[in-house]
Amino acid sequence: MKCRWLVAAACASVLLGTSLEAAESSAANVIERYDLQEADTPVKERKGWRKPKRILVGGMASRLGAELKAAAPDVEFIAAGTPEAKAKIASIDAVFGFCDADTLSAGKSIQWIQMVTAGVENCVSLPAIKERNILVTNMQRIAGPIIAEHVIAMTMALARGLDVYIPAQAQGQWIPRLPPGRATTVDGKTMLVVGLGGIGSEVAKRAHALGMKVTATRNSGRSGPDFVSYVGLSDELPKLAAEADFVVNTAPLTPQTKGMFNAAFFGKMKPTAYFINIARGGSVVTSDLVDALNNKTIAGAALDVTDPEPLPAGHPLWKAPNLILTPHVSADSDLGSGAQLAVVRENLKRYSAGDKMLSVVDVTRGY
Structure with a gap:
């Protein structure tokens, strides 16, 4: 599914609002099927990396937060746009599903953005991404x-x-x-x-x-x-x-x-x-x-x-x-969001463990 007229946070809800049990059978299958690229070096070697404690999640229901927590039990998942998010934004380590200047400005501790679309031009063009060397991963190749x-x-x-x-x-x-x-x-x-x-x-x-x-x-x-x-x-x-x-x-x-x-x-x-x-x-x-x-x-x-x-x-x-x-629908299909969910879950595990990440965006090149 491809996001169109929805705002980024709502888009994340559409893409990730399905149970993680609906994901394709394993991350290994998704990696092989779509020839996903793995980073050359472990994420723990990046300056500023630390095991995440709090992740801001755009538009996700609380049920999904619980399922993500199963993949990273020590992480606190906070829904974007809530009073809790506003109160804790300064201590957020990563953001799932959206990328905007206001969030990055308030979230000085953010080190990782996991997008749920392939297009990232609006994200990587933000000065904070390069200035703070924020890691951006996306859904390249999936669609x-x-x-x-x-x-x-x-x-x-x-x-x-x-x-x-x-x-x-x-x-x-x-x-x-x-x-x-x-x-x-x-x-x-x-x-x-x-x-x-x-x-x-x-x-x-x-x-x-x-x-x-x-x-x-x-x-x-x-x-x-x-x-x-x-x-x-x-x-x-x-x-x-x-x-x-x-x-x-x-x-x-x-x-x-x-x-x-x-x-x-x-x-x-x-x-x-x-x-x-x-x-x-x-x-x-x-x-x-x-x-x-x-x-x-x-x-x-x-x-x-x-x-x-x-x-x-x-x-x-x-x-x-x-x-x-056609109205920006070329990625729509009957396949559901299993592959996207598998990538999010796998990258969450990898980031928490400091391992090599999947689908890392070259911020300098813009994709």
């Missing part, structure tokens, strides 16, 4: 397979013109065929994955299985799985975009990626190519995308994220041609 299916659904919908046929059905219109060149196949086409991380790799795997040639970019180097034919660095993005039939953004939002998909970028794409964004709306200059669609600079687009978000009534994107919009 990758689900989001990848959403990308493939968008890819097939654009290729087969479902963005035209479904609205026509709602209006009772029979459209015998699409304009020439609008209906395409994906077999043999090229998909460029921008940001070959956990989500990007899952997208690439599925695109390759459909017979697509997959290229990608990443900042960390040129290595990649066998099903990606070429991995380029970020400065190769314009060249690779010009060769692609589908461009998929799976990159995190950082100062380097903000507004990277602009008029110049869309101008590099083929007029028959499609743009898909399931990462962050802020990576796109929205007005430039609207112009690219209206002017047929590109063939179409599919967006699960927008800037602004939620998209307000009357915004030009609503009327842009050849566009599929």
Whole structure:
């Protein structure tokens, strides 16, 4: 499940409000299934680490606090927003489920933030995170397979013109065929994955299985799985975009990626190519995308994220041609929150024991 219009604390309640007994059978299974990365060094080697005594928990019910206590019996769990939280904020060691400037300012002892989403740009941008060397862990990779299916659904919908046929059905219109060149196949086409991380790799795997040639970019180097034919660095993005039939953004939002998909970028794409964004709306200059669609600079687009978000009534994107919009739901599924719960519980055990943590955010890089 992905948090959208809920505040962070309420989001934590939704994600973590299920009994821990509903978690996947073991942390080991989750680590293997999602290829979760373990820190190179034990957390006890971090300056300022100490075994936690009090953890502030956003939006969780008291029942869940009791279950978390079973994983760390010596820890006192305090619900955010309560008089108790206000009274004890100065002695809080860690925060689960949210990250904000006011909490960090009042909680001078906070050493660890456990997020329950993958996106952490609003957290790592807070000066206190770097200044105090606060550890941030998140849910990277957990939603990758689900989001990848959403990308493939968008890819097939654009290729087969479902963005035209479904609205026509709602209006009772029979459209015998699409304009020439609008209906395409994906077999043999090229998909460029921008940001070959956990989500990007899952997208690439599925695109390759459909017979697509997959290229990608990443900042960390040129290595990649066998099903990606070429991995380029970020400065190769314009060249690779010009060769692609589908461009998929799976990159995190950082100062380097903000507004990277602009008029110049869309101008590099083929007029028959499609743009898909399931990462962050802020990576796109929205007005430039609207112009690219209206002017047929590109063939179409599919967006699960927008800037602004939620998209307000009357915004030009609503009327842009050849566009599929979903309301930031690409991580929604019927799988429940078992994997997320397992990560929280496992990281709680590891932090308390001073062991190597899972899914540590590189605060400098922003993801």
